[in-house]
Amino acid sequence: MGRVASCSCGQLRLTCTGEPVRVSICHCLECQKRTGSIFATQARYRQEDVSIEGSATPWSRLGDSGASATFSFCPACGSTVYWKADAMPEHVMIAVGAFADPSFPAPGVSVYEERQHPWALAAGELAMEHLE
Numbered sequence: 001m002g003r004v005a006s007c008s009c010g011q012l013r014l015t016c017t018g019e020p021v022r023v024s025i026c027h028c029l030e031c032q033k034r035t036g037s038i039f040a041t042q043a044r045y046r047q048e049d050v051s052i053e054g055s056a057t058p059w060s061r062l063g064d065s066g067a068s069a070t071f072s073f074c075p076a077c078g079s080t081v082y083w084k085a086d087a088m089p090e091h092v093m094i095a096v097g098a099f100a101d102p103s104f105p106a107p108g109v110s111v112y113e114e115r116q117h118p119w120a121l122a123a124g125e126l127a128m129e130h131l132e
Contacts, residue, residue: 002015002016002017003015003016003099003101003104004016004099005081005082005094005095005098005099006081006098006100007054007073007074007076007077007078007079007081007098008074008077008078008079009074009076009077009079011054011055011074011076011077012052012053012054012055012056012072012073012074012079012081013052013053013054014050014051014052014053014081014082014092014094014098015050015051015053016043016045016049016050016051016094017049018045018046018049019105020043020044020045020094020105021044021045021046021091022043022044022108022109023041023042023043023044023096023104023105023106023107023108023109024041024042024044024107024108024109024110024111025039025040025041025107025109025110025111026039026040026041026042026110026111026112027039027110027111027112027113027114027115027116027117027120028063028064028111028112028115029064029115030061030063030064031112032115034071034080035080035095038116038117038120039116039117039120040095041095041096041097041107042093042094042095042096043093043094043096043099043104043105044088044091044092044093044094045091045092045093045094046090046091046092047089047090047091047092050082050092050094052082054074055074055075056072056073056074056075056081056082057072057073057074057075058070058071058072059071059072059073063085064112065087067085067086067087068085068086069083069084069085069086070083070084070086071083072084079095079098080095081094081095081098082094082095082098
């Protein structure tokens with residue numbers, strides 16, 4: 001089974017085979033800033049299960065743990081599609097939203113909950129509005 005993740009304009013594409021090793025939610029402040037949301041959701045794949053097409057611009061930073069990660073974003077549209085952590089060189093982390101697939105496997109892990117917005121996971125309690 002294969003899944004494709006891409007940036008908003010489609011120039012940067014990742015094709016993944018097999019299932020993700022882990023799907024997680026991160027509430028750290030750096031992920032909040034990186035995504036512009038209140039948490040990030042990522043799928044971890046083995047490096048050998050990911051094929052990358054297109055060009056990406058790298059940007060590195062230290063995370064809350066003190067470890068370095070390099071984020072790769074599309075130079076045309078700016079979408080962050082994937083990243084690699086120095087502590088896990090055998091894996092590629094991919095933004096779950098880049099798959100644009102509501103049937104993607106749900107997260108099984110949540111980290112940095114001490115930085116979670118208290119209302120972050122209350123989406124099921126919100127009124128549903130259907131747009132036509």
